[in-house]
Amino acid sequence: MSKEKIFVTRSSMPSYEEYIEAIKPLWETHRLTNMGIYHKQLEAELKEYLAVPGLSLMVNGHMALELAIQSFDFPEESEIITTPFTFISTTHAIVRNRLQPVFCDVKEEDGTIDESLIEELITPKTVAILPVHVYGHLCNVKAIKDIADKYNLRVIYDAAHAFGEKIDGIGIGNYGDASIFSFHATKVFNTIEGGAVVCKDEKMYTKLKDLKNFGIRGEELVASIGANSKMNEFCAIMGLLNIKTFDEAVIDRKRAYKRYQDRLRGNRRITFYESKENVKSNYGYLPIRLDSMGLRDEIYEHLKSNNIFTRKYFYPLTADQVCFKNKYKESKLPVARELSKRSLVLPLYERLKDEDIDRICELIIRKCEQ
Ligand SMILES: *Cc1c(COP(=O)(O)O)cnc(C)c1O
Numbered sequence: 001m002s003k004e005k006i007f008v009t010r011s012s013m014p015s016y017e018e019y020i021e022a023i024k025p026l027w028e029t030h031r032l033t034n035m036g037i038y039h040k041q042l043e044a045e046l047k048e049y050l051a052v053p054g055l056s057l058m059v060n061g062h063m064a065l066e067l068a069i070q071s072f073d074f075p076e077e078s079e080i081i082t083t084p085f086t087f088i089s090t091t092h093a094i095v096r097n098r099l100q101p102v103f104c105d106v107k108e109e110d111g112t113i114d115e116s117l118i119e120e121l122i123t124p125k126t127v128a129i130l131p132v133h134v135y136g137h138l139c140n141v142k143a144i145k146d147i148a149d150k151y152n153l154r155v156i157y158d159a160a161h162a163f164g165e166k167i168d169g170i171g172i173g174n175y176g177d178a179s180i181f182s183f184h185a186t187k188v189f190n191t192i193e194g195g196a197v198v199c200k201d202e203k204m205y206t207k208l209k210d211l212k213n214f215g216i217r218g219e220e221l222v223a224s225i226g227a228n229s230k231m232n233e234f235c236a237i238m239g240l241l242n243i244k245t246f247d248e249a250v251i252d253r254k255r256a257y258k259r260y261q262d263r264l265r266g267n268r269r270i271t272f273y274e275s276k277e278n279v280k281s282n283y284g285y286l287p288i289r290l291d292s293m294g295l296r297d298e299i300y301e302h303l304k305s306n307n308i309f310t311r312k313y314f315y316p317l318t319a320d321q322v323c324f325k326n327k328y329k330e331s332k333l334p335v336a337r338e339l340s341k342r343s344l345v346l347p348l349y350e351r352l353k354d355e356d357i358d359r360i361c362e363l364i365i366r367k368c369e370q
Helices: 016-024 037-050 061-070 088-095 141-151 202-211 233-244 248-262 293-305 334-342 355-369
Strands: 055-058 077-084 102-103 125-131 154-158 176-180 194-201 216-217 270-272 286-292 344-345
Touching: 016 233, 037 055, 037 194, 037 233, 055 061, 055 202, 061 088, 061 176, 061 194, 061 202, 061 355, 077 088, 125 141, 141 154, 141 233, 194 202, 233 248, 248 270, 248 286, 248 355, 286 293, 286 334, 293 334, 293 344, 293 355, 334 344
Parallel strands: 077 102, 077 125, 125 154, 154 176
Antiparallel strands: 055 194, 176 194, 270 286, 286 344
16 A cells, blocks of 8 residues: 555646745735735736736635625525535535525536426526536536526626637636636645636626725725635645636546546446537546445545545535525435445546556455446
């Protein structure tokens, strides 16, 4: 058994020397936060990289989502149609804004919201749709836009998993009224902790600038009830270095992804998600589906006992967590529940060794054969 632990992900980092060199100027200026020069520079670079009209950096992805929702000023208790097959942050951001989540089932083929079920969940209280590009699988953005237009709803995408992805050559941040990204240490692109809201509306951008700094607009003017959601300069510098190597990191993740596929694909108890021709993927996650929950849990335990730590993303569903269960409208979620029972996310990161991938696959295959 290998002594070294393998986790589901490992943060991309510049070299120690490079980071130390890059943060040196902070000891001259003593300007560590409050939207300093590195914050501005990273905002500009990410806006260009993602090819989006506007971008507001945030302290993390969760606050990006909370503030993006807040900026629409929806009436209290309004309903937002969303997916339960996601990280808990998505649902928390809705509820912490005093809005009601209405859970919509997902599609087996990619785990994203099932657009054919959205319309029947719309009521006079519905104000928005909040889908998630889960595992970096892109939602059916065109169908969702058509529904939103028909019923005059806003669309806010949780794109925490979709940094740098494109559909038909268009950056994913260009869809919907707003999208949020997470730059948490465990995500494909990281600023240690961080996130961003991307939007088209110039006014929303100004609102977000207020909201992330207590609503302060001038020395003697507080325009709104904001939070503190500013990214500090150490994090911004980490982002400026990581963005330089992001494309290379994706290429290396693709190498690892393909190796897993080559080794596991023929196994009849394992299903991979199909990649789509018109989508540029970031290879952020490697989710597989097993043919039963029992097998999923056995593989999880077996790998764990070999110092390999996978994740049961997303089990249980957010709708089934104690903090939300039985509090909101009951929706039927058969596909989401089934996916959550049979999904396992395998280790995938930059420079994950071929020999480690082979060993992980052998352990999985052995369990499948038992
Ligand atoms: C990571 C994540 C978030 C929250 O982002 P943080 O930067 O960790 O606050 C929100 N939604 C999803 C789907 C995520 O995976």
